Amino acid sequence: MGFDVDWVAGDVEPGWSDDRPLTLVGWDAEGARPDTTTTDGRAYVRARNGTITAANVAFDSLGFWSGRTGGVAVTATDSGTAAGSFSHTIHFGLQTGLFLSGVTGVTVDGGEIINAVENGIAVTNGSSDTVISNTTITRSGASAISMDKRSRNLTVTGCMLADSQRFGVEADGSALADGPNPEGYGLDHAAGLTITATSVSGNARGGIRAVAIDAAEYVELSVEEHATALELLGPADDVRVADGTLTSTGGVALSIADSVTDAVVTGMTLTGTDGAVSVADAAVTLTDNTVQVSGSGHALSIDGASTVSASRNALAGVGAGAIASGPRADVSAEGNDESAWTYELEAVKWLNRHPMGWMWALVLVIPAIGVPLIARRNRKHRELRALF
Numbered sequence: 001m002g003f004d005v006d007w008v009a010g011d012v013e014p015g016w017s018d019d020r021p022l023t024l025v026g027w028d029a030e031g032a033r034p035d036t037t038t039t040d041g042r043a044y045v046r047a048r049n050g051t052i053t054a055a056n057v058a059f060d061s062l063g064f065w066s067g068r069t070g071g072v073a074v075t076a077t078d079s080g081t082a083a084g085s086f087s088h089t090i091h092f093g094l095q096t097g098l099f100l101s102g103v104t105g106v107t108v109d110g111g112e113i114i115n116a117v118e119n120g121i122a123v124t125n126g127s128s129d130t131v132i133s134n135t136t137i138t139r140s141g142a143s144a145i146s147m148d149k150r151s152r153n154l155t156v157t158g159c160m161l162a163d164s165q166r167f168g169v170e171a172d173g174s175a176l177a178d179g180p181n182p183e184g185y186g187l188d189h190a191a192g193l194t195i196t197a198t199s200v201s202g203n204a205r206g207g208i209r210a211v212a213i214d215a216a217e218y219v220e221l222s223v224e225e226h227a228t229a230l231e232l233l234g235p236a237d238d239v240r241v242a243d244g245t246l247t248s249t250g251g252v253a254l255s256i257a258d259s260v261t262d263a264v265v266t267g268m269t270l271t272g273t274d275g276a277v278s279v280a281d282a283a284v285t286l287t288d289n290t291v292q293v294s295g296s297g298h299a300l301s302i303d304g305a306s307t308v309s310a311s312r313n314a315l316a317g318v319g320a321g322a323i324a325s326g327p328r329a330d331v332s333a334e335g336n337d338e339s340a341w342t343y344e345l346e347a348v349k350w351l352n353r354h355p356m357g358w359m360w361a362l363v364l365v366i367p368a369i370g371v372p373l374i375a376r377r378n379r380k381h382r383e384l385r386a387l388f
Helices: 346-353 355-386
Strands: 002-005 022-025 044-048 051-055 057-060 071-075 083-087 090-092 096-101 107-109 112-114 121-124 128-133 136-138 145-147 152-157 160-162 167-172 190-196 199-201 206-211 213-219 222-225 230-233 236-242 245-248 254-257 260-266 269-272 275-280 283-287 290-293 298-303 307-311 314-319 323-325 330-334 337-343
Touching: 044 051, 145 152, 160 167, 167 199, 199 206, 206 213, 206 222, 230 236, 230 260, 254 260, 275 290, 290 298, 298 307, 298 314, 323 330
Parallel strands: 002 044, 022 057, 044 071, 051 083, 057 090, 071 096, 083 107, 090 112, 096 121, 107 128, 112 136, 121 145, 128 152, 136 160, 145 167, 152 190, 160 199, 167 206, 190 213, 199 222, 206 230, 213 236, 222 245, 230 254, 236 260, 245 269, 254 275, 260 283, 269 290, 275 298, 283 307, 290 314, 298 323, 307 330, 314 337
Antiparallel strands: 269 275
16 A cells, blocks of 8 residues: 655654664555565655655665656656655655656755665656765665656765665666657756766666666765776766766776767776776876776777876776777877876786687797707708718
8 A cells, every 4th residue: 555645735744763773664454564575565755746845754665666666656647736844754664765757856865775676766857956975775676776868957966875786877868769759848958967976886787777868977986896887878968077986897997988078087096907998089188197997908098089087096907008099089198197107018918818829829939949840850961861
């Protein structure tokens, strides 16, 4: 069953004290325990076309199936008719930790979202001006935070996003249509994504992935992932990455591609395994960064019709070159410090990745040296026999 609030201008204000939070639990009456089975439906909380204010509330074992019945949801039938505030709330074992659809100005502060079956927080269907601050989201079955379907102006600050099955933040601002359409969907992609002072780690698909979002800022981040730490895909314009740390233990730290323009990367520490920064078909300025390769590769790889300016960066690692660019790339590199870079042939890099190659190389050296010696000896023997 669900607790479904349908007041257009009404308020719902569950709350308790800091040390005694109000707890709303989806209950299995037959088993006399929290309801952990989602296949037959579970209780849920939904505010529709109204405002929900929750402070010091624990939501436990709620929700099933879709976002609207996913546990705790705030939804609007028309943009701006629903809003909400969540302060020091705990969302444990919900289908979707918090679902926001078509809402304006929802705030989430000081909360915890744990073990969501799907997304920790889903911001969708044209939601705008959502602020998520000082919130911990862990072990989500999809992404910790998801934004899509023309939602915009999302701010994430002071959060910890860890151990999700997809991404820490997955934001897709792609236009809903690419031409005239009967639904009247707009042709523009989204704008407005700010992620600051946030820690992201241990997410299976990568740290942060943003697609087609203009006016985006990624500042003072600490991201450590096995996959790509920060992936930015276009079309997108006016992107800033600054004053943080991006680390990938199994790939590149930063990837920028597919018509991202006016991207600035500055004051960053970027560490990757096979390479640190990858740029493809994008316009990027990199200044005053520390760029490191922990394995073997290039500090900066530039492909496609890219325009890249790299200056005053410290480039460290091992590989065939600190900066590698394709034939269509326009690259300006000035004042970079490559004193900590060690040159390594591509062939040596391949052999280091395939240890058996060294053995076969040594095996091939023996006939490579021996065959000319044998041929020389046979020639000398023929010359001696010719004397008698």
